[in-house]
Each structure stands twice: as C-alpha cells, then as structure tokens.
Amino acid sequence: MGNLNAIGLDTEKTKQLATKLNELLANYSFFYQNTRGYHWNIKGEKFFELHVKFEELYNDLFLKIDEVAERILTLGFTPNHSYTDYAKLSKIEESKHVQDGKKGVEEVLNSFKYIITLQREILELAADAGDEGTNALMSDYIREQEKSVWMYSAYLNK
Secondary structure, three states: OOOOOOHHHHHHHHHHHHHHHHHHHHHHHHHHHHHHHHHOOEEOOHHHHHHHHHHHHHHHHHHHHHHHHHHHHOOOOOOOOOOOHHHHOOOOOOOOOOHHHOOOOHHHHHHHHHHHHHHHHHHHHHHHHHHHHHHEEEEEEHHHHHHHHHHHHHHOOO
16 A cells, blocks of 8 residues: 555556646647637638637636646646746647638647647556546547547638
C-alpha cells in the first residue's frame, strides 16, 4: 500500500499520467488562446457564423483546461500554470493574426488532430494504471471532439 496514492493508484504510473496530462494542459492552453484570437479577429463573409462557433469552442476549451488541471491534482501532482511551461510542452503553436475563417478552421482541425492523438496516449496510460477517472474523462473528450472534427471538416467541404 506504500506505493499507492490517495485514490489507490500506483504513484509511479500516476506520475507518468500527470506528466502527459500536463502536456495536454499546455496544448489545450495554446488551443484556447488561438481560438480566442480567431474569435476576435475573424473577418469576411462567414464572420457571424464563425464568430459564434469560435466562442463556443473557446468556452469549451476553458472548461477542459480546468478539468485537466483538477485531474492532475486528484492524482496527487501539480498542474503547470505558466505559459513559459506551456511553450516548452505544447506541440500546438501560437497562432498570430488569423483573420481568414477558412484558415482558422484549418488550424482548429490541426489542433484537434494533435489533441485527440495525445488523449489516446493518455487513455493507454490510464488503462495501464487502472485509472478509470482519467480514462472516462479522455473518452468523453475524444467522443465529443471527433464529432467536432466531422463538423468543422464539413464546413471546409472535406
């Protein structure tokens, strides 16, 4: 019992999970800020439609950022909270000056592709650790985001 954390999971396995969850947190944080930029700066024919969709997306990402950070805490570790740390961990890059709606949607799809892939890695680690809480969270995110990918792809006629 000495190698178990407060919720009965192996501390070494949860340490690996917390590391990956911090990577996810960093990517979500960049995705969130990029999406706010698309919301603020989008121009053109589809402005009204995309302005609303980007706002819905960044509000959802805001909630997920909080949930991921709280999951890291639940596992007994500390979530990163500085953009300096996020910049070191994130594969999603900072987006600058995107005003074209199509370009914004393409960047959203690229971000989802990376996020979903990372969440699948976390699912494997969670399964190995017997961590149903993280598993359920990632499964819910993946299911929801796969539908979003379909919808954003349909917008681009892909």
